[in-house]
Amino acid sequence: MPDPSAPPVILGDEPxxxxxGVLAERHPAIIRQVRDAFPYGPGIHHALDALLASCTEGVxxxxxxxxxxxDRWRAWGLDAYAGRSWFEVPWLWSExxxxxxxxxxxxxxxxxxWQGIDPFRPFKLAxxxxxxxxxxxxxxxxxxxxxxxxxxHALLHGSLWGNRADLGFRLSDAGAxxxxxxxxxxxxxxxxxxxxxxxxxxxxxxxxxxxxxAGRELIPDLLLVAHLLAHGRAGRVVLHVKPYxxxxxxxxxxxxxxxxxxxxxxxxxAAAYGRRLWAxxxxxxxxxxxxxxxxxxxxxxxxPDDLRAEFAAAALTLVKGDLNYRRLVGxxxxxxxxxxxxxxxxxxxxxxxxxxxxxxxxxxxxxDTEAALVAxxxxxxxxxxxxxxxxxxx
Ligand SMILES: O=P(O)(O)OC[C@@]1(O)O[C@H](CO)[C@@H](O)[C@@H]1O
Numbered sequence: 314m315p316d317p318s319a320p321p322v323i324l325g326d327e328p329x330x331x332x333x334g335v336l337a338e339r340h341p342a343i344i345r346q347v348r349d350a351f352p353y354g355p356g357i358h359h360a361l362d363a364l365l366a367s368c369t370e371g372v373x374x375x376x377x378x379x380x381x382x383x384d385r386w387r388a389w390g391l392d393a394y395a396g397r398s399w400f401e402v403p404w405l406w407s408e409x410x411x412x413x414x415x416x417x418x419x420x421x422x423x424x425x426x427w428q429g430i431d432p433f434r435p436f437k438l439a440x441x442x443x444x445x446x447x448x449x450x451x452x453x454x455x456x457x458x459x460x461x462x463x464x465x466h467a468l469l470h471g472s473l474w475g476n477r478a479d480l481g482f483r484l485s486d487a488g489a490x491x492x493x494x495x496x497x498x499x500x501x502x503x504x505x506x507x508x509x510x511x512x513x514x515x516x517x518x519x520x521x522x523x524x525x526x527a528g529r530e531l532i533p534d535l536l537l538v539a540h541l542l543a544h545g546r547a548g549r550v551v552l553h554v555k556p557y558x559x560x561x562x563x564x565x566x567x568x569x570x571x572x573x574x575x576x577x578x579x580x581x582x583a584a585a586y587g588r589r590l591w592a593x594x595x596x597x598x599x600x601x602x603x604x605x606x607x608x609x610x611x612x613x614x615x616x617p618d619d620l621r622a623e624f625a626a627a628a629l630t631l632v633k634g635d636l637n638y639r640r641l642v643g644x645x646x647x648x649x650x651x652x653x654x655x656x657x658x659x660x661x662x663x664x665x666x667x668x669x670x671x672x673x674x675x676x677x678x679x680x681d682t683e684a685a686l687v688a689x690x691x692x693x694x695x696x697x698x699x700x701x702x703x704x705x706x707x
Contacts, residue, residue, distance in 0.1 A: 319643065319645055319647075320645045320646045320647060320648075321645065321646075322403045322404075322405075322643075322644055322645055323403070323404045323405070323644050323645060323646060323673065323674070324400070324401060324402065324403060324404055325399065325400045325401075325404045325407060326398075326400045326401050330673075331672060331673055331695075331696050332404040332672075332673075333400065335404070335408065336368065336369075336399055336400055336404070336407060336408070336411075337369065337400075339481065340368050340369075340408075340411050341365055341368075341369060343415070343481065343561060344361055344364060344365050344415065346436070347361070347415065347419065347432045347433070348361050350432070350435045350436070351419070351430075351432065351435075353419065353427075356420075357418065357419055357420060357427065360417070360418035360419070361418050361419070363418070364414055364415060364418045367399075367414075368399050368411055368414075371398075371399075372395075372396050372397055372398055372399070373391075373394050373395050373396065373397055373398075373399055373402065373407070373410065374395065374414075375391060375392075375395045376391065376413075376417070377417070380417070380422070381422060382413075382605070385605060386410075386413070389406075389609055389610055389611060390406060390610065390611075391410075394406060394407075394410075399411070403610075403644065404644065405610055405611075405612070405639060405640070405644040406610040406611075407610075408560075408610075409559075409608065409609070409610035410610060412558070412559045412560060412608070413608075415432065416432070416557060416558065419432045421557065421558070431558045431565070431567065432558060433480070433558050433561050433562060434558075434567075436480050436561065436562065437480070437527045437528050437562055437568060437571070438571070440478065440480065440527075440528040440529055440562075441527075441528045441529075441532075441571055441572070441575050443529075445529065446528070446529055446532065446575070447579075449471075449529065449532065449533070450532070450576070450579045450580075450581070450583040451580075451581065451583075453536070453581065453582040453583050453586065454581045454582045456468075456582070457582055461544060464540065465507070465540060465544070465546075466503075468533065468536050468537045468540045469503060469506070469537060469667075469703075471533035471536060471537065472530075472533045472534050472536070472537040472633070472667060473667045473668075473669070473701050473703060474494060474533075474669065474701060475526075475529055475530035475531075475532070475533040475534065476525060476526065476530055476633060476634050476635070476667065476668060476669040476701070477494065477530075477669050477698055478526055478528055478529035478530045478562070479525070479526050479530070479560075479561075479562055479634070479635070479671065479698075480526070480528075480561040480562035481560050481561035481562060492697060492698065492699050493699065494669075494699050494701070495699050495700055495701075498700075498701050498702050498703060499670070499675075499678060499682055499686065499694075499700050499701070499702050500653075500677050500678060500682070500702040500703065500704050501702070501703050502665070502703055502704050502705035503703045503705075505665075505705040505707055506629070506665045506703060506705050507546075508707075509628060509629045509663050509665075509705070509707060510541065510546040510547060510628060510629060511546070512544050512545050512546055513545045513546075514545055515545070515548075516545040516546060516547055516548040517548040517549075518547060518548055518549075518627070518628030518629075519547065519548065519549045519550070519551060519626065519627045519628060520538075520541055520546075520547040520549075520550045520551075520627060520628060520629050520630075520631065521550075521551045521553060521623065521624060521627045521629075521630040521631070522534060522537075522538060522550060522551070522552050522553065522630075522631045522633070523553045523607075523630060523631065523632045523633060523637055524552055524553060524554050524563075524564045524633055525563060525564070525633040525634030525635075525636065525637060526562040526563060526564060526634065527562050527563065527564040527565070527568035527571070527572065528562060528568070528572070530562075530564075530633070530634070531564045531568060531569065531572045532572050532575065532576065534552075534633065535552075535569075535572055535573070535576065535586070535590055536586055538550045538552065538590065538593075538599060539586045539589050539590050539593070542589070542593055542598055542599065543589065547628070548598070549597070549598050549599075549600070550593075550598070550599050550600070551600045551601075551602050551623070551627075552569065552599065552600070552601050552602065553602045553603075553604065553607055554566055554568070554569060554601060554602070554603050554607065555603065555607050555608050556603040556604065556605055556607060556608055557608060559608045560636060563608075563636075565603065566601055566603055569601055573587055573590055573591055573594075574587075575587075576590065577591060602623075604617075604619075604620055606620055611640070612639075612640045612641070612643050612644065613640050613641050613659070613660060614643065614659040616661070621661045622661075624660065624661045624662050624664075625661035625662045626662070627662050627663075628662075628663065629662070629663045629664070629665060630660070630662060630663070630664045630665070631665050631667060632664060632665065632666050632667070632668075633667050633668070634667075634668055634669075635668055635669065635670070635671040635672050636672075637666070637668070638666050638668045638674065639672060639674050641656075641657060641660065641664065641666060642656040642657060642666075642674060642676050643656060643674075644674060645674065646673060646674070647674065647675065647676045649675045649676065649677075649678040649683045650677075650678055650679065650680055650683060651676045651677070652676070652677060653666075653676050653677030653704045653705075653706060654706045656676050656677075657706045658706075660706065663705070663706065663707050664705070664706050665703065665704065665705045665706075666702065666703070666704045666705075667701075667702075667703055668701065668702055668704075669698055669699075669700065669701045670694060670695055670696065670697070670698065670699075670700045670701065670702070671696055671697075671698045672695070672696055673692075673695050673696060674695075675695060676704075677702075677704050686700070
């Protein structure tokens with residue numbers, strides 16, 4: 314149950330606010346990009362026109378009567394929100410539903426020839442094939458000779474900063490890629506994180522990694538996973554991905570396959586990581602999970618029982634990225650000094666958030682850190698994508 318004294322859930326109805334900009338500008342831009350990326354026929358063009366009109370000026374429409382997941386969405390709040398403006402319902406909900414409707418518009422759920430065609434795949438592949446990815450993989454060659462703790466630190470930070478590789482964010486903020494990351498973290502509980510994963514010759518514990526973006530985020534996530542398995546910090550890793558394309562670049566099983574193939578085909582040390590991960594998939598020490606709740610418009614306080622039991626049994630759940638952070642702590646404008654342990658008390662086991670800051674939600678800062686950030690940047694540090702954190706609740 315949400316704390317009655319918690320701040321209200323964030324809506325998208327305030328012009329000039331970050332959430333309003335996502336609904337009013339980012340979503341139309343995504344429709345435009347998807348439309349331009351495929352040789353769709355007139356039916357899909359009309360469906361995209363209708364979605365554009367609905368999400369900018371219209372109201373939330375129910376799912377088609379034959380939608381395979383209609384009951385699920387009704388249980389997730391569709392009946393309460395249908396007929397209302399996209400801007401007036403919880404922002405977390407309207408964003409999530411936007412991606413669900415976009416997939417409908419492009420025929421992803423079929424039946425028909427476009428069934429199963431990921432509308433974001435061209436963008437994901439371009440990133441995976443980029444020279445930047447080559448450079449990041451080549452950096453592994455120098456890492457092998459470094460002491461193991463240094464490698465662990467580098468791979469953890471690689472996974473953390475990989476979260477900047479968020480195509481939805483870059484799409485609506487052209488300057489995002491050029492802005493330099495600020496290396497000092499706004500919160501750093503990494504010692505707690507490592508203390509939950511002691512190195513052992515007979516590691517049996519499971520680590521759940523709730524993935525975020527494909528491509529240049531998923532690759533460093535997988536490298537971290539390989540390290541945890543190879544150094545006895547985890548006996549098994551379960552990688553939680555999305556059951557269908559979501560938030561432009563969120564990772565699906567197909568993206569895991571692409572990332573593993575990219576690794577195994579790379580020169581040098583990267584291929585060795587790729588082969589180890591491939592073997593871990595084969596022997597079950599690395600498993601992929603695509604639970605419907607991964608793309609639910611709800612906070613993790615409302616985890617379904619099966620996922621709750623899985624996370625409860627894990628030695629640690631690593632939760633990647635901005636959206637997962639919003640779902641973990643609740644999509645509310647918390648005072649930034651609200652303790653992280655309080656807002657994650659609902660989570661069934663130890664949890665670590667690895668996130669670059671790309672939306673207003675933030676908790677767990679010291680008063681000094683908040684004051685220094687505000688003095689330096691006003692409130693831009695919340696959404697600019699240049700700051701990052703590692704927060705842990707044991
Ligand atoms: O979860 P990610 O990939 O780190 O970020 C997702 C994001 O770009 O999309 C949302 C706004 O649409 C924000 O939560 C965040 O800015």
